[in-house]
Amino acid sequence: MKTISLGEREVRAAVSMREAVDAVRRGFLGLAGGEFEMPTRTVLRDGGFLVMSAQHRPTGSAMVKTLSLNFDRVPAIAGTVVWSTLDRPDHLIADAGAVTALRTGAAVGVATDLLAAPDAGRLTLIGAGGQAADQVRAVHAVRPLRALTIVGGDRARALADTLRTELDGTEIRTATDPAAAVGDADIVCCATPATSPLFPASALPAQVHVNAIGAFRPTMRELPDELLADSTVVIDELAAVLEESGEILHALRSGALTRDDLTELGTALTAVPAPPGKRTVFKSVGIAMQDWAIARLLADKYLP
Structure with a gap:
C-alpha cells in the first residue's frame, strides 16, 4: 500500500485554476x-x-x-483531504x-461563466481572507478582468499587491466602502464571515452577477433579501x-424567496440561460463533490 501526502505547494503546482473549473463543472453535472x-456535512462546535x-x-x-476553521488564526482552514x-x-x-x-474558487468560476454577461470584466471582491485570491483567479479564468476592486483594509492592499503580479493589464485598486465599490461592477464576489448584508440591493447596477461564498452557517449572511427576491x-x-445558508434561510422565512426560486448549479448548466439584463446570484456553502473533483485531479497526477 502506498500513501502520497501533498502540502499546499504540491497541490498548487499540480492543479491550475482552469483545470479546477473544468473538473468542478463536470462534478456538478455528475451530481445532477x-x-x-x-451526505450533508457534519458540523461540530458551530462550524x-x-x-x-x-x-x-x-x-x-x-x-x-x-x-478545523478559525478566522482568528492564519491559516483559517487546516485539515486533510483523503x-x-x-x-x-x-x-x-x-x-x-x-x-x-x-474548489471554492472553481465553483464560482463555473457559475460566473454560466451567469455573468459575456463581456463582463469589472470585478468587485469584498473580503481579503484565505479564499479571496482564488475567487479572483477563478473569475479571471472565465471572464478576463479589465478592472478589480478589493474591499478591505491592510489585507486588501496586500492581496492587491500579490494579484498585480498575476493579472497583467488589469487595473487593480482597493476600497473601504462595499456599497460604493459595487456600483460599477459587472461581477461581485463576497468572501467574508459577515452576519448581516454587506450592501443594499440598491447599490448594485441593474445587470450584475453576484457570487456569495463566505457565509456558511445559518447565523451568517452576506446578501440582502431584496437582492435575492429580484x-x-x-x-x-x-x-x-437549507441546512447552512443564512441568506437563503432568511429569505425563505421573510417570503422573499420560495424553494421553487432556487436552482441547483448542476441543473442550471443544462437549462435555458437566465434572461439578459436580469441580476443573477450564485450562493454556495461548499459541498463535498467539489473537494472530490479536485482530489481526483491530484490522484490522476500523483497516483497514476
Missing part, C-alpha cells in the same frame, strides 16, 4: 445526474470543525475531508486549505443551503 453519494464526504458511483472512488478507491489500496492525502480554496438565484445544492 445522480452519480454521487454525498469550528467540519467533516465532508463524497463517493462517486461510476468510478468507485471516495473523498473524505476533515478540517482520496481512496475500491480497486487499489493506495491513498492520497492533501492539504485541506489548498483544496478548499481551489434575481435569478442559483445554489450549489438544495439540501446544503
Whole structure:
C-alpha cells in the first residue's frame, strides 16, 4: 500500500485554476445526474470543525475531508483531504486549505461563466481572507478582468499587491466602502464571515452577477433579501443551503424567496440561460463533490 501526502505547494503546482473549473463543472453535472453519494456535512462546535464526504458511483472512488476553521488564526482552514478507491489500496492525502480554496474558487468560476454577461470584466471582491485570491483567479479564468476592486483594509492592499503580479493589464485598486465599490461592477464576489448584508440591493447596477461564498452557517449572511427576491438565484445544492445558508434561510422565512426560486448549479448548466439584463446570484456553502473533483485531479497526477 502506498500513501502520497501533498502540502499546499504540491497541490498548487499540480492543479491550475482552469483545470479546477473544468473538473468542478463536470462534478456538478455528475451530481445532477445522480452519480454521487454525498451526505450533508457534519458540523461540530458551530462550524469550528467540519467533516465532508463524497463517493462517486461510476468510478468507485471516495473523498473524505476533515478540517478545523478559525478566522482568528492564519491559516483559517487546516485539515486533510483523503482520496481512496475500491480497486487499489493506495491513498492520497492533501492539504485541506489548498483544496478548499481551489474548489471554492472553481465553483464560482463555473457559475460566473454560466451567469455573468459575456463581456463582463469589472470585478468587485469584498473580503481579503484565505479564499479571496482564488475567487479572483477563478473569475479571471472565465471572464478576463479589465478592472478589480478589493474591499478591505491592510489585507486588501496586500492581496492587491500579490494579484498585480498575476493579472497583467488589469487595473487593480482597493476600497473601504462595499456599497460604493459595487456600483460599477459587472461581477461581485463576497468572501467574508459577515452576519448581516454587506450592501443594499440598491447599490448594485441593474445587470450584475453576484457570487456569495463566505457565509456558511445559518447565523451568517452576506446578501440582502431584496437582492435575492429580484434575481435569478442559483445554489450549489438544495439540501446544503437549507441546512447552512443564512441568506437563503432568511429569505425563505421573510417570503422573499420560495424553494421553487432556487436552482441547483448542476441543473442550471443544462437549462435555458437566465434572461439578459436580469441580476443573477450564485450562493454556495461548499459541498463535498467539489473537494472530490479536485482530489481526483491530484490522484490522476500523483497516483497514476
